[in-house]
């Protein structure tokens with residue numbers, strides 16, 4: 001048996017605020033009279049106690065491996081504070097994940113009688129009953145538009161204002177999104193405003209990052225759920241650095257539709273404005289290759305003094321939305337989007353940390369406002385809460401992570417992973433790499449040979465996570481699909497622009513093959529399948545990383561690195577902007593196969609350069625890794641056969 005590694009506690013604290021727990025001394029072993037609702041795994045109680053103790057003095061960064069049970073441990077640590085009236089804001093990456101902590105609070109209620117109101121909070125896009133009557137999913141802007149126009153006449157809103165009895169609902173305890181929505185739909189009242197009413201009584205709210213880091217979204221919540229009296233928990237906090245808060249994107253399709261709308265309105269001046277931009281965009285970016293990016297200034301695409309024309313285009317776009325809405329159609333307008341995009345682009349032109357980027361993705365030109373300043377804005381966000389807990393499985397090196405998200409005062413708690421040889425066989429392939437501008441045909445064929453050897457050995461559900469879509473396409477051209485199918489595998493490919501529903505359906509089909517062990521999932525690191533998705537037990541037993549997911553050295557990457565170098569200096573800037581994010585994506589991807597101490601997996605680092613970045617990979621990878629040649633992969637050890 002491997003000796004258990006200790007948790008590491010690093011103290012980096014300069015300021016102190018006292019929480020409700022106050023000066024009552026350390027929490028000790030009996031820091032809360034509520035039992036932990038599960039049979040505790042190694043370190044769980046120890047970490048919960050450490051969090052509770054450190055929270056009394058400052059913020060906490062928790063790095064713990066997948067399968068550790070971070071959510072239940074953090075809830076357990078928060079109980080003494082909740083009991084004393086401190087509230088909790090639990091921020092998750094996307095709205096669809098808000099129920100996860102709420103479900104965990106339900107377990108605490110059912111198993112150990114913790115009586116608290118924890119609830120999911122979702123935006124109008126998910127909650128508006130009137131929008132659902134359109135029969136097709138509307139986007140956030142469309143639903144906001146409908147509500148701003150209709151609220152005073154909305155029957156669901158009016159019924160809610162006349163008053164509803166929410167006591168029965170509150171008696172249920174923690175409330176998921178679905179429970180609030182269904183209860184509201186049954187009473188025929190607005191779910192969105194009902195949840196706002198419930199929020200006044202809640203102890204814990206689970207919501208997407210946006211409500212916390214975007215002041216324009218957060219302000220309306222603060223009046224009913226006081227952030228300054230709350231502890232903020234940020235789940236999967238490694239995502240914070242990449243948030244593009246003020247971003248927006250239009251495509252060549254947006255331009256085409258905007259021109260058609262202007263023509264239909266008979267507004268010649270606005271039509272010429274859009275035409276001008278379209279023509280300039282084609283001229284400037286004609287030579288842009290797939291996945292390439294180039295920076296531009298809005299003035300390069302717009303005619304001189306475009307402000308008045310853009311205002312006119314915005315008004316025309318608003319009129320189109322209005323007319324469509326009155327006809328019972330979706331209140332959308334590409335002209336409106338076009339005018340808003342360029343209005344903002346002009347306003348942000350020259351602002352440090354904001355770039356305008358043209359990219360060719362999936363054969364289409366995309367123009368984006370790329371706001372890299374999120375990390376700069378965070379320190380203000382953190383100080384608006386009583387305390388902050390940032391947690392994830394992939395935050396190393398923690399000091400760098402803290403610096404990039406503007407947290408200067410914190411205690412860091414690092415939990416070792418529980419995985420040993422009984423769980424994982426880890427290999428570093430010394431004769432494979434995606435290094436260089438293009439993946440050569442010879443190297444792509446070698447990758448396919450390596451993967452085929454591995455699949456022929458493992459005969460279990462497996463994933464190939466690639467450094468990028470380009471590498472993925474290179475492997476497919478070199479015959480990856482045929483090679484896998486010849487071995488009896490069914491191949492599931494992540495595609496660009498895949499809808500959430502399509503991806504969920506594909507994952508379901510892949511997972512359904514777990515028993516037979518003949519599914520092969522292929523997708524880029526950082527994509528839907530390599531991050532966020534869970535594959536417990538036999539659903540995924542082998543992960544092959546094809547390359548290291550460094551950003552392609554485009555103008556976009558260069559701007560990002562330069563911006564970070566301005567903020568943190570030359571060396572740190574490159575590490576923070578380029579190296580660490582890539583290795584975090586790789587760590588996320590390889591961690592998909594090990595979700596609990598009973599999981600078993602073969603993990604292959606398919607790029608010799610990983611050898612130079614071992615310190616940035618999970619501890620079990622460093623402990624267990626063995627170098628091999630690609631031709632040895634048909635002889636890898638299978639942890640599930642070693643008993």
Ligand code: SF4
Pocket residue numbers: 124127128129130131146147148150151154155156157190191192193
């Ligand atoms: S009040 Fe509620 S149901 Fe009515 S339009 Fe607004 S969000 Fe939709």
